[in-house]
Amino acid sequence: MNELAQALNNSMKEDNEHVYNMLSQLGKELFYPKGILSQSAEAGKKAHRFNATIGIATENNQPMHFQHIQDLFGDKIAPKDLFPYAPPQGKEDLRNVWKKKILNDNPSLNEELVGSPVVTNALTHGLSIVADLFVDEGNPIILPDKYWGNYNLTFKVRRGATVTTYPLFNEADGFNVEGLREAIQSQKSAGKVVVLLNFPNNPTGYTPLESEAKEIVAVLKEAAEEGINVVALIDDAYFGLFYEDSIKESIFSLLADAHERILAIKVDGATKENYVWGFRVGFITYASKSVAVLNALEQKTKGIIRGTISSSSHPSQSIILQSLQSNEFNVEKDQKFELMKRRADKTKEVLAKEEYQKYWTYYPFNSGYFMCLKLNNIDAEELRLHLLDKYGVGTISINSTDLRIAFSCVEDSDIEELFDLIAKGAADLQ
Numbered sequence: 001m002n003e004l005a006q007a008l009n010n011s012m013k014e015d016n017e018h019v020y021n022m023l024s025q026l027g028k029e030l031f032y033p034k035g036i037l038s039q040s041a042e043a044g045k046k047a048h049r050f051n052a053t054i055g056i057a058t059e060n061n062q063p064m065h066f067q068h069i070q071d072l073f074g075d076k077i078a079p080k081d082l083f084p085y086a087p088p089q090g091k092e093d094l095r096n097v098w099k100k101k102i103l104n105d106n107p108s109l110n111e112e113l114v115g116s117p118v119v120t121n122a123l124t125h126g127l128s129i130v131a132d133l134f135v136d137e138g139n140p141i142i143l144p145d146k147y148w149g150n151y152n153l154t155f156k157v158r159r160g161a162t163v164t165t166y167p168l169f170n171e172a173d174g175f176n177v178e179g180l181r182e183a184i185q186s187q188k189s190a191g192k193v194v195v196l197l198n199f200p201n202n203p204t205g206y207t208p209l210e211s212e213a214k215e216i217v218a219v220l221k222e223a224a225e226e227g228i229n230v231v232a233l234i235d236d237a238y239f240g241l242f243y244e245d246s247i248k249e250s251i252f253s254l255l256a257d258a259h260e261r262i263l264a265i266k267v268d269g270a271t272k273e274n275y276v277w278g279f280r281v282g283f284i285t286y287a288s289k290s291v292a293v294l295n296a297l298e299q300k301t302k303g304i305i306r307g308t309i310s311s312s313s314h315p316s317q318s319i320i321l322q323s324l325q326s327n328e329f330n331v332e333k334d335q336k337f338e339l340m341k342r343r344a345d346k347t348k349e350v351l352a353k354e355e356y357q358k359y360w361t362y363y364p365f366n367s368g369y370f371m372c373l374k375l376n377n378i379d380a381e382e383l384r385l386h387l388l389d390k391y392g393v394g395t396i397s398i399n400s401t402d403l404r405i406a407f408s409c410v411e412d413s414d415i416e417e418l419f420d421l422i423a424k425g426a427a428d429l430q
Helices: 003-022 025-029 036-046 067-073 092-105 122-134 150-157 177-185 210-225 291-308 314-325 329-351 354-358 380-391 412-429
Strands: 118-120 140-144 162-166 192-198 229-235 262-269 282-286 360-362 370-375 402-406
Touching: 003 025, 003 229, 003 262, 003 291, 025 122, 092 118, 092 282, 092 314, 118 122, 118 291, 122 150, 122 229, 122 262, 122 282, 122 291, 140 150, 140 177, 150 162, 162 177, 177 192, 177 210, 192 210, 210 229, 210 262, 282 291, 314 329, 329 412, 354 360, 354 412, 380 402, 380 412, 402 412
Parallel strands: 140 162, 140 192, 192 229, 229 262
Antiparallel strands: 118 282, 262 282, 360 370, 370 402
C-alpha cells in the first residue's frame, strides 16, 4: 500500500477507527499523489519569474484560447476562470460559498462538524465516488422500495453491493420507520451498512415529517449502538423544494454528530436545486468531529477524482459561483420555488377528482419534481406505451403498478389535461 494512503489510514484510525473500517478496500488504498498537480500548486505560489509546470498553453500572461469562445462569455467571466484546469477538489471560492449555503439552509447544523464540500461532476458522480470509497462486493445497501433506478448501476453493478429494500410507506401513508429498522437489522451480521436517504424522494416526491426524520435518526443510532457501522448517504438532489409539512432541513443536519459509528455524507448540487442540469456541478460534504477524518476523506476523494476525470468543468464552476454570489440569486430562486409549488398544488387539486379513483390511487407527495400513481389492475409499462402511442403522453413506469409523473415539466394550466389523458388511457386498458 502506498505510504501516503497508509498515513491517511493511520490518522483515521487514531481518531475514529469505525470510519476507517467503513472504507472499501479501494477506499483504504486511495490517496492524493504528490505529483504534477501538487508541484504546480507550489509553483503557483512561489514561481514569480517563470512557471513552466502545468500542462496548459499561455499567451500574453493568460491562458491561450480561441477568441470566438471567449466572445460567448464576453467580459462576464475572465479567461483564467474558463480555460485552465480547475483543481480536482474544485474552485476554492465555490467550495467556500457552497459550504456557506449549506449552513444557511440548515441552521441547526454545527459548522465545526462539516468539511469543505468537494466539487463533483454532478450528483451521479458524487454517488459513484461514495460507492468506490465505501462499498465492496457483498456489502449491503439499504434502500426504500421506491428508488431511483440508477442506484443499481452505481452500487450494485459497479461495486457489487447487495441491495436490501423496505416499503417506503407504512399503512398510515407515512415514512416506514419500522421497515427501515427491519432492513438494517436483517443485515446486522455484515457489521456495516450503507443507508441511502433520498429526500425529496425520487420517484414519489415524499419528504419525511420532522417527527419521522427524528425517528429515522433514532433507528440509525440504535444500529450504531448495537455495533453496526452506518454509512448514512444523503442524496439531496432536490433539496429545498419542500412544499408542505415536511422537514425543511437536510437530514444530514441531524446525522452529522449522531454517533461515532455513523458517518454522514451529503451529496447535492446545483443541478436540480438551481435548474442547471447540463452544467454538471455537484458536491460531496462529509461530517465528522475529527479534523483528521475530514482531511483523510477529502484527500481520498481527491485521489478518486484525479484518477478518473481529473477535475470537473471549470466554466460550469465559474458560472455557478457567480450565480450564487449574484443579488438576483435568492429572488429568482424564490420565484421558481413558487412556480414549482403551484404545479404541485395543482396536481393534488386535480388528483382529487372522484372519477380517477377507479384507475389509481397515489402515493403521498409533498416536495420535489415528481409524484407516483399506484395503478388499479393495470400494468404500468403497458399503460406507459399505450399513452405514448395513442395520446402522445410520456410517463415513466417504475414497476408493474407504479407510474411516475414529473409535474415539474408541465405547465400548471396543462396538468388537468395531462391526468385526463392518463385516465383515458387507463380506461382503454381496463
